[in-house]
Amino acid sequence: MHIYKKIKKLLQGGVWALLLWPCLLTVSHPLDCKEEQGSISRCPTISQEKLLDRVIQHAEVIYRVSEESCTLFEEMFVPFPMRLQRNQAGYTCITKALPIPSSKSEIQQISDTWLLHSVLMLVQSWIEPLVYLQTTLDRYDDAPDLLLNKTKWVSEKLVSLEQGVVVLMKKMLDEGMLTTAYNEHGLVQYDVQPEMLESVLRDYMLLSCFKKDAHKMETFLKLLKCRQTDKYNCALY
Amino acid sequence: MRRAVGSVPLLLMLFFIGHAKETRYSPPGKPKLTSCRSPEKETFTCWWEPGSDGGLPTTYALYYRKENSDAVYECPDYHTAGENSCFFNKNDTSIWVNYNITVVATNALGSNFSDPVDVDVVYIVQPHTPENVTVTVMEDKDGPFLRVSWEPPRKADTRSGWITLIYELRVKLEGEEEWEEHRAGQQKMFNIFSLRSGGMYLVQVRCKPDHGFWSEWSSTTYIKVPDYFPRETSVWILIAVFSAFIFFILTWILNLKSNSVKHCLLPPVPGPKIKGFDKQLLKNGRSEEVFSALVVPGFPPTTSSDCEDLLVEYLEVYTPEEQELILEEGKDLQEGCLKSKGSPSDSDSGRGSCDSHTLLMEKCGEGEGKEEKHQERAQKGKRQQKHQTGWEEGDVSHTREDVLSPDMSEGRVKTWPSVFSPLPQYSSRPLDHQGSLETARQLCLSDSLFPPPSTSSHLSYNAKEGLALGSGQQEFYLGKKQTHPSNPQSQPRWHLQAHSDFNISSMDRKQAASGLQLPGFRSTEYVEVQRVNQEDMVILQPLFSSSCQRDGHLQIGQGEDYSKVKGVDSGNMLLLQREVEVKREEEDGDRYSCDIQDRVTESCYTTSTAASSQVTGKPTSCAGTAMPVQEEMVLAANGYVDAATMLL
Numbered sequence: 055m056h057i058y059k060k061i062k063k064l065l066q067g068g069v070w071a072l073l074l075w076p077c078l079l080t081v082s083h084p085l086d087c088k089e090e091q092g093s094i095s096r097c098p099t100i101s102q103e104k105l106l107d108r109v110i111q112h113a114e115v116i117y118r119v120s121e122e123s124c125t126l127f128e129e130m131f132v133p134f135p136m137r138l139q140r141n142q143a144g145y146t147c148i149t150k151a152l153p154i155p156s157s158k159s160e161i162q163q164i165s166d167t168w169l170l171h172s173v174l175m176l177v178q179s180w181i182e183p184l185v186y187l188q189t190t191l192d193r194y195d196d197a198p199d200l201l202l203n204k205t206k207w208v209s210e211k212l213v214s215l216e217q218g219v220v221v222l223m224k225k226m227l228d229e230g231m232l233t234t235a236y237n238e239h240g241l242v243q244y245d246v247q248p249e250m251l252e253s254v255l256r257d258y259m260l261l262s263c264f265k266k267d268a269h270k271m272e273t274f275l276k277l278l279k280c281r282q283t284d285k286y287n288c289a290l291y
Numbered sequence: 292m293r294r295a296v297g298s299v300p301l302l303l304m305l306f307f308i309g310h311a312k313e314t315r316y317s318p319p320g321k322p323k324l325t326s327c328r329s330p331e332k333e334t335f336t337c338w339w340e341p342g343s344d345g346g347l348p349t350t351y352a353l354y355y356r357k358e359n360s361d362a363v364y365e366c367p368d369y370h371t372a373g374e375n376s377c378f379f380n381k382n383d384t385s386i387w388v389n390y391n392i393t394v395v396a397t398n399a400l401g402s403n404f405s406d407p408v409d410v411d412v413v414y415i416v417q418p419h420t421p422e423n424v425t426v427t428v429m430e431d432k433d434g435p436f437l438r439v440s441w442e443p444p445r446k447a448d449t450r451s452g453w454i455t456l457i458y459e460l461r462v463k464l465e466g467e468e469e470w471e472e473h474r475a476g477q478q479k480m481f482n483i484f485s486l487r488s489g490g491m492y493l494v495q496v497r498c499k500p501d502h503g504f505w506s507e508w509s510s511t512t513y514i515k516v517p518d519y520f521p522r523e524t525s526v527w528i529l530i531a532v533f534s535a536f537i538f539f540i541l542t543w544i545l546n547l548k549s550n551s552v553k554h555c556l557l558p559p560v561p562g563p564k565i566k567g568f569d570k571q572l573l574k575n576g577r578s579e580e581v582f583s584a585l586v587v588p589g590f591p592p593t594t595s596s597d598c599e600d601l602l603v604e605y606l607e608v609y610t611p612e613e614q615e616l617i618l619e620e621g622k623d624l625q626e627g628c629l630k631s632k633g634s635p636s637d638s639d640s641g642r643g644s645c646d647s648h649t650l651l652m653e654k655c656g657e658g659e660g661k662e663e664k665h666q667e668r669a670q671k672g673k674r675q676q677k678h679q680t681g682w683e684e685g686d687v688s689h690t691r692e693d694v695l696s697p698d699m700s701e702g703r704v705k706t707w708p709s710v711f712s713p714l715p716q717y718s719s720r721p722l723d724h725q726g727s728l729e730t731a732r733q734l735c736l737s738d739s740l741f742p743p744p745s746t747s748s749h750l751s752y753n754a755k756e757g758l759a760l761g762s763g764q765q766e767f768y769l770g771k772k773q774t775h776p777s778n779p780q781s782q783p784r785w786h787l788q789a790h791s792d793f794n795i796s797s798m799d800r801k802q803a804a805s806g807l808q809l810p811g812f813r814s815t816e817y818v819e820v821q822r823v824n825q826e827d828m829v830i831l832q833p834l835f836s837s838s839c840q841r842d843g844h845l846q847i848g849q850g851e852d853y854s855k856v857k858g859v860d861s862g863n864m865l866l867l868q869r870e871v872e873v874k875r876e877e878e879d880g881d882r883y884s885c886d887i888q889d890r891v892t893e894s895c896y897t898t899s900t901a902a903s904s905q906v907t908g909k910p911t912s913c914a915g916t917a918m919p920v921q922e923e924m925v926l927a928a929n930g931y932v933d934a935a936t937m938l939l
Binding site: 114117118121146150156157158159266267269270273276277279280288 | 332333358359381382384385386387388411413450451452453455501502
């Protein structure tokens with residue numbers, strides 16, 4: 055059994071490597087270089103396009119992993135009748151309140167700046183809930199290691215995505231780093247341990263919402279890329 | 292009037308009710324939303340399935356509610372997408388927003404709500420099929436390949452990155468059942484290799500967003516591959532030719548060496564070498580006869596035998612008178628042996644040695660027969676054949692013991708079997724060259740003066756010693772046998788086996804130690820090698836003149852002691868050494884002849900594998916009288932029978 059677990063972990067590691075190989079590119083170059091005044095920057099400079107590409111890759115992978123996590127969770131914990139109901143007892147996604155465009159026409163009308171801001175907002179608002187999700191998942195008895203690993207990984211990558219977006223904003227928009235002011239909309243902490251089913255449903259909702267938001271991030275960034283490269287064709291539609 | 296007007300609806304209602312009662316109208320059945328799809332993530336359509344209409348015209352209405360909003364809206368467009376559908380255009384479509392959709396069926400009698408369905412446009416995207424699928428044949432150094440290219444569906448906005456599509460294509464040969472599927476990722480072009488020359492291929496493409504459903508397969512595109520010669524085939528042909536070539540060479544070699552291969556794989560089955568075993572009888576199926584033939588009467592030995600007997604060496608010599616009898620008839624010989632063996636108290640039977648497998652010696656018919664049998668291969672001479680036939684009968688019926696059982700006397704000296712090697716070995720080796728045995732020839736020395744007991748024991752002892760010395764060496768052993776003078780018919784046989792390597796010294800030693808010293812055996816008779824016949828058999832001849840025992844009462848004044856083997860020379864000649872000790876009996880005529888014989892033998896003691904004529908010629912050359920003697924051979928001159936001559 056010991057060996058079996060080790061092999062399983064190896065396999066998971068392999069799967070992870072396959073999935074996350076683009077991350078190796080981003081990891082090698084820290085996106086956030088702190089420049090001291092007067093000193094020569096030690097960080098290797100990266101072009102805006104490449105940075106944007108990497109950020110997009112990041113977002114793509116995050117979305118894919120979140121989709122897999124959601125599916126895993128659904129198969130593992132959620133009973134059949136409740137699987138496709140998005141509106142559970144008035145549950146809303148935490149990012150509902152954010153002023154994010156929700157239709158293509160809307161998105162096409164907003165500016166680049168606003169696109170980036172939207173992305174940043176989303177990323178920043180999800181960092182903490184994912185950490186919280188980790189703790190709740192650990193409470194489950196038979197949560198598969200794969201699920202736990204994935205959620206863990208996602209929360210880590212989200213942080214690096216945030217960094218990238220910040221740098222990108224700096225480069226593209228010549229703006230200073232925005233403080234994470236959006237986390238205040240954060241999660242409601244439960245002092246009392248909720249019931250199992252409730253907890254499960256809540257976590258399920260959480261994952262679904264995150265999956266959707268990840269997709270949003272990806273889409274926004276891709277649109278942004280199109281705008282960067284070919285302004286006229288992209289805007290036309 | 293008003294009353295009339297007012298009564299109309301009442302009448303109508305009555306009418307309808309009456310109708311309803313007759314045709315059983317009912318409220319509509321429950322409609323069901325079957326699917327909602329968005330082709331490009333910008334608009335979407337929902338379809339429903341109406342339930343029973345209850346016999347009345349039923350209207351359907353779709354209502355939706357957006358996520359987290361209580362406002363209920365009705366479907367904006369019922370017609371664009373066809374019947375029982377609702378089309379949401381761009382303005383009404385919100386992405387990443389949950390729609391709660393319900394369909395209501397209404398007829399005059401009532402309405403029915405369907406189950407609500409939650410829809411998020413992002414997850415219901417199913418694009419149209421890819422367009423402009425083109426397949427071309429391209430040439431490469433390895434052969435032709437197919438290049439498939441296509442374009443995304445028109446409405447999907449992949450250019451701006453709004454929607455990311457991944458593609459998949461499938462190929463199959465015309466006539467096959469299984470498609471070969473390939474994932475093409477986000478690229479819009481794909482190469483297919485390893486084509487069958489002259490084949491007709493079918494290609495189809497489809498696409499899917501990274502979060503959604505697969506589109507339908509595009510319409511089939513046909514492409515024909517031109518004929519070409521694949522490189523792989525030529526390599527295979529080369530390999531096939533080469534291996535065929537090697538195969539032919541191997542079979543040819545195998546053919547050449549078929550014999551040795553056969554020997555290697557299927558070693559020849561040795562045939563039965565059992566004395567008295569007759570294959571024919573076995574084939575005839577009469578097992579009783581076969582086995583009866585094998586039965587040797589008198590086995591196992593019933594008569595008592597001493598241990599000493601086993602070690603006794605015998606040199607059997609038989610008297611001339613008996614010789615003819617014995618020689619001519621195998622049976623007689625046997626009998627003779629038997630007779631001569633008459634003494635009941637036969638401590639010297641030497642049966643054991645006879646019995647032992649390693650016994651090479653010949654005893655009467657037994658040794659003879661064995662010899663014959665074993666020597667069949669080695670010596671094939673007419674003489675032998677005759678002799679064999681003559682002996683065979685006797686052989687079959689006599690065992691060694693029989694031969695031995697006519698216990699000549701204690702003084703028998705036998706060649707120790709182990710010295711010479713076991714019979715089969717014996718048969719093969721010595722017979723090959725040294726003419727070790729002469730089947731035909733049996734010499735029996737009679738020894739009159741031999742005090743049996745002492746000598747026998749002596750002999751036995753000596754024999755042992757001799758054996759010890761001689762083991763592993765090929766020794767030529769002459770044994771002496773003493774026959775009772777009273778047993779004229781004793782037929783000692785003396786069997787000489789000569790090997791290529793002689794160890795004279797040991798021989799001498801043996802003799803010395805054994806007290807087989809010739810001097811001590813005044814009475815013994817010695818055998819000299821008279822000649823070697825054609826079959827390389829050493830023909831022995833009793834040596835001393837005094838042993839001209841024609842009459843049987845020879846006194847042995849062994850003048851010459853030829854029992855010593857000097858050695859074997861390179862010409863495979865058995866060299867006997869003569870120790871001269873003159874002591875001759877007086878029998879002039881014989882003596883003379885014996886002397887002459889002696890002389891003759893002296894000078895002609897060397898045996899050779901040369902033609903017997905050489906040997907035979909010797910006596911003639913030596914002495915004239917020897918010739919006639921020669922003719923009769925041993926018979927005449929010294930009473931020894933030269934079996935070879937007999938056979939001649």
